[in-house]
Amino acid sequence: xxxxxxxxxxxxxxxxRATLSCGASQSVSTNLAxxxxxxxxxxxxxxxxxxxxxxxxxxxxSGSVSGTEFTLSISSLQSEDxxxxxxxxxxxxxxxxxxxxxxxxxx
Amino acid sequence: QVQLVQSxxxxxxxGASVKVSCQISGFPFINFHISWVRQAPRQGLEWMGCxxxxxxxxxxxxxxxxxxxxxxxxxxxxxxxxxRSLRSDDTAVYFCASLSGGGEFDYWGQGTxxxxxx
Numbered sequence: 394x395x396x397x398x399x400x401x402x403x404x405x406x407x408x409x410r411a412t413l414s415c416g417a418s419q420s421v422s423t424n425l426a427x428x429x430x431x432x433x434x435x436x437x438x439x440x441x442x443x444x445x446x447x448x449x450x451x452x453x454x455s456g457s458v459s460g461t462e463f464t465l466s467i468s469s470l471q472s473e474d475x476x477x478x479x480x481x482x483x484x485x486x487x488x489x490x491x492x493x494x495x496x497x498x499x500x
Numbered sequence: 501q502v503q504l505v506q507s508x509x510x511x512x513x514x515g516a517s518v519k520v521s522c523q524i525s526g527f528p529f530i531n532f533h534i535s536w537v538r539q540a541p542r543q544g545l546e547w548m549g550c551x552x553x554x555x556x557x558x559x560x561x562x563x564x565x566x567x568x569x570x571x572x573x574x575x576x577x578x579x580x581x582x583x584r585s586l587r588s589d590d591t592a593v594y595f596c597a598s599l600s601g602g603g604e605f606d607y608w609g610q611g612t613x614x615x616x617x618x
Contacts, residue, residue, distance in 0.1 A: 424603040426603070426604035428545075435610060436608060438605060438606050441602050481545075485603070487559060489547070490535065490547040490550075490603065492544055
């Protein structure tokens with residue numbers, strides 16, 4: 394299964410809404426997570442199960458799914474949200490994990 | 501709280517091996533499934549493999565099946581990733597991460613930079 398993220402780079406102004414996409418090459422489960430990564434840091438879990446926010450993640454982050462297309466939305470971008478975002482799919486058998494190539498959200 | 505602390509940066513020559521450790525605290529070690537993920541410079545994330553601290557069961561990504569060995573030491577709550585026959589394109593930051601129930605990685609180590617250079 395290939396996970397394709399789009400766009401590769403998203404230029405957004407603070408306060409605006411950002412919409413990031415992650416498409417699967419075939420029908421998949423909703424075991425899809427989103428991560429945020431800032432330079433020099435480990436990834437941080439934002440969303441799991443396609444739409445559940447992880448602990449302490451602000452409500453401006455939301456996830457959704459339609460068919461094989463997953464979406465991460467950030468309702469009103471804050472300065473600390475400029476980062477690279479990765480989607481990740483878990484396939485239960487055989488157990489494998491696949492990351493998308495990432496979307497950079499820049500000012 | 502759960503913490504994953506990795507060993508320090510390594511510099512290796514091509515053909516050598518490297519072993520990176522990941523010590524886990526804050527929760528009983530045997531409850532963990534630990535995955536290893538690497539990130540080459542300015543590149544994305546690549547899953548390498550996973551090990552159960554409970555029974556030692558491992559699963560590897562196809563790209564690493566022949567070169568990676570994952571182990572755990574329950575006496576020190578530490579997971580290890582050994583990568584053999586290093587090449588220059590193995591230069592990357594290697595992360596350990598704990599696996600949560602739905603297949604997501606909820607806690608991450610700080611990363612270990614492995615540089616392969618002659």
